[in-house]
Amino acid sequence: MNLRPDLAIIARHVRPGARVLDVGCGDGDLMAALRDGRGVDARGLELDATNVALAMARGLPVIQGDADSDLAGYPDQSFDYAILSQTLQTARAPDRVLEELLRIGRRAFVSFPNFAHWRVRLSLLWGGRMPVTRLLPERWYDTPNIHHLTIDDFRAHLRERAITVEGAWFLSGDKNTGGAAANFLAEHAVFLLTRNPSR
Amino acid sequence: MLTTPSDLDQRFGLARRVTLPGPLRLDSGALLAPVDIAYETYGTLAPDGENALLLCHALTMDQHVAGPNPRTGKPGWWTRMVGPGRPIDTDRYFVICANVLGSCMGSSGPASIDAATGRPYAMAFPVITIRDMVRAQAMLLDHLGVARLAAVVGGSMGGMQALSWAATYPDRVRAAVVIASTARHTAQNIAFHEVGRQAVMADPRWNGGDYYGGEPPAAGLAVARMAAHITYLSEAGLTEKFGRRLQAREHKSFGFDADFQVESYLRYQGLSFTDRFDANSYLYITRAMDYFDLAEEHGGLLAQAFRGAGTRFCLVSFDTDWLYPTADSRSIVQALNAAGAPASFVELSSPYGHDAFLLDSPELERLVGGFLRAGR
Numbered sequence: 303m304n305l306r307p308d309l310a311i312i313a314r315h316v317r318p319g320a321r322v323l324d325v326g327c328g329d330g331d332l333m334a335a336l337r338d339g340r341g342v343d344a345r346g347l348e349l350d351a352t353n354v355a356l357a358m359a360r361g362l363p364v365i366q367g368d369a370d371s372d373l374a375g376y377p378d379q380s381f382d383y384a385i386l387s388q389t390l391q392t393a394r395a396p397d398r399v400l401e402e403l404l405r406i407g408r409r410a411f412v413s414f415p416n417f418a419h420w421r422v423r424l425s426l427l428w429g430g431r432m433p434v435t436r437l438l439p440e441r442w443y444d445t446p447n448i449h450h451l452t453i454d455d456f457r458a459h460l461r462e463r464a465i466t467v468e469g470a471w472f473l474s475g476d477k478n479t480g481g482a483a484a485n486f487l488a489e490h491a492v493f494l495l496t497r498n499p500s501r
Numbered sequence: 502m503l504t505t506p507s508d509l510d511q512r513f514g515l516a517r518r519v520t521l522p523g524p525l526r527l528d529s530g531a532l533l534a535p536v537d538i539a540y541e542t543y544g545t546l547a548p549d550g551e552n553a554l555l556l557c558h559a560l561t562m563d564q565h566v567a568g569p570n571p572r573t574g575k576p577g578w579w580t581r582m583v584g585p586g587r588p589i590d591t592d593r594y595f596v597i598c599a600n601v602l603g604s605c606m607g608s609s610g611p612a613s614i615d616a617a618t619g620r621p622y623a624m625a626f627p628v629i630t631i632r633d634m635v636r637a638q639a640m641l642l643d644h645l646g647v648a649r650l651a652a653v654v655g656g657s658m659g660g661m662q663a664l665s666w667a668a669t670y671p672d673r674v675r676a677a678v679v680i681a682s683t684a685r686h687t688a689q690n691i692a693f694h695e696v697g698r699q700a701v702m703a704d705p706r707w708n709g710g711d712y713y714g715g716e717p718p719a720a721g722l723a724v725a726r727m728a729a730h731i732t733y734l735s736e737a738g739l740t741e742k743f744g745r746r747l748q749a750r751e752h753k754s755f756g757f758d759a760d761f762q763v764e765s766y767l768r769y770q771g772l773s774f775t776d777r778f779d780a781n782s783y784l785y786i787t788r789a790m791d792y793f794d795l796a797e798e799h800g801g802l803l804a805q806a807f808r809g810a811g812t813r814f815c816l817v818s819f820d821t822d823w824l825y826p827t828a829d830s831r832s833i834v835q836a837l838n839a840a841g842a843p844a845s846f847v848e849l850s851s852p853y854g855h856d857a858f859l860l861d862s863p864e865l866e867r868l869v870g871g872f873l874r875a876g877r
Contacts, residue, residue, distance in 0.1 A: 351848060354845075354846075355847050355849070355864050358868040358871055359868045360875070361871050361872060362845070363813065363843040363844055364846075365838070365844060366846055375834075375835035375838045376838050
């Protein structure tokens with residue numbers, strides 16, 4: 303299976319046999335890869351009923367629900383990893399969703415599109431228009447992305463909330479790029495976070 | 502274990518009935534003996550016994566889930582879902598469907614003969630619960646040599662039984678499919694059932710339940726069915742099907758005939774129901790549903806019902822079902838999450854209300870099939 307590049311990074315770094323909650327799991331590509339490739343006990347949460355039905359038909363345990371409202375029912379530290387891929391920027395309260403991920407999971411993978419990528423900057427600076435790019439294909443009125451953030455915004459937020467970064471990966475054109483100029487060069491980012499750095 | 506192929510074993514096949522000595526201890530404390538169970542099986546029980554799947558039927562349904570109904574000649578009530586090559590594949594699974602305790606299609610119920618008196622039990626039949634129905638099914642499985650179920654599947658009241666199975670016999674259930682159902686009857690659910698029961702009891706022919714051998718309280722039972730039938734449909738579905746259209750007339754009659762198509766339809770539904778269902782059974786089974794509250798059975802905490810269960814769960818609701826709305830399924834899902842049980846849940850879209858689970862739904866068929874395949 304050809305996983306989306308940010309999902310492939312996550313899949314490579316999940317410990318085999320782990321318990322995983324994939325929040326915003328879509329039709330279950332990552333869950334299926336984790337289950338079949340790494341013997342992971344993967345559970346999913348997904349808003350869209352069609353995606354949920356597709357994932358269920360693949361035999362994946364997926365619950366139709368909303369990251370903003372339906373994470374509260376999961377007990378503390380009940381998963382090794384909570385995963386939120388390309389969903390943070392669509393949440394009504396992304397800061398609370400992030401806190402929930404770190405409550406439910408010992409670690410959290412978070413991936414999001416970087417709104418400070420140079421192509422996005424150019425579009426706004428020279429074109430004077432909201433960017434429509436490969437990773438941000440929607441226009442201003444039909445985009446699900448309601449909380450735009452940059453890699454530097456996210457790093458600042460993690461510092462404020464005393465969240466530890468255990469790993470970070472930056473992608474440009476589906477290739478890895480360095481961390482130093484990531485805020486300018488990376489189209490999207492994957493972070494591995496924890497509140498329990500000693501473990 | 503079994504040495505003969507199951508198609509030669511008299512215990513297996515269509516239109517079976519067994520009398521088990523019991524006694525069955527009921528939630529009320531009463532003992533029931535003997536216990537008759539009418540059932541059907543489809544497919545072949547694997548030598549290791551691990552391919553058994555129990556189907557639980559809804560309030561007024563029967564054991565003829567995929568085989569023709571011997572009384573009406575009509576095909577089974579869930580042939581879309583159950584059969585060779587269907588999502589519940591009888592080439593693969595050994596499917597069992599039993600008429601619930603308290604019903605009137607061959608299992609022990611108020612119309613059965615009480616051995617102590619030689620007369621029908623009528624209202625002397627003990628009040629039963631959903632868990633009692635499940636216990637009777639477990640007795641049947643013992644009789645059939647089925648130790649463990651690959652899955653238990655049910656919609657509506659069948660879903661209540663599936664939940665009760667997982668809570669009562671967690672070691673005997675590997676997977677549970679719960680469609681358009683609930684973990685407890687709400688005040689509104691109880692209210693509608695009470696209207697139905699009072700309609701039956703208000704019919705003079707009901708006679709305190711003692712009508713066997715005479716005329717049954719058909720008028721009361723028909724009204725009960727009419728009221729219940731409304732709860733199985735959605736407002737949009739009724740509007741689309743009937744609107745305010747008149748029945749075989751140009752103008753309102755300024756009388757109390759069935760002027761409207763919807764009246765005529767409901768009257769037909771009510772009357773045809775009385776041909777196939779016993780009024781006392783209707784009282785007993787609706788009572789069992791009203792008493793159902795799985796959390797109450799587990800210290801008030803629904804998650805407690807699923808603690809330590811190795812069962813996988815699949816829940817499905819329908820967006821227009823106002824009898825057991827999506828919120829009911831969601832509260833079950835939350836309890837399953839809290840208990841750490843593997844669970845799937847989706848709300849499907851349908852114009853047909855509660856009845857949607859019995860109607861053509863390729864999406865439902867696909868995901869039930871996928872869920873069951875994943876367990877192998």
